[in-house]
Amino acid sequence: MHPSIQSRREVLSGLRQRSQIATADFYRLAGISEPVRAPRFLVSPAGLAFFHIIDSRTGKVKGFRRDHNAACAFARKLEQE
Structure with a gap:
């Protein structure tokens, strides 16, 4: 895999993980359960x-x-x- 594609995938994976963590924190702080995906x-x-x-x-x-x-x-x- 080309290095630029690999680095882009790694950055997007990190951003996706941060987004999922922030969403889970939002639901936890709001006191509601996360919807089932x-x-x-x-x-x-x-x-x-x-x-x-x-x-x-x-x-x-x-x-x-x-x-x-x-x-x-x-x-x-x-x-x-």
């Missing part, structure tokens, strides 16, 4: 032995796996990026 990536069966990982925002397939556990692991990995 729906997962962005969903695992859906596709045929006999395949599972699609679907982006719920766009409806596009981001990947596929033959094993359900592998598909769920890939979806969790995509959620964290």
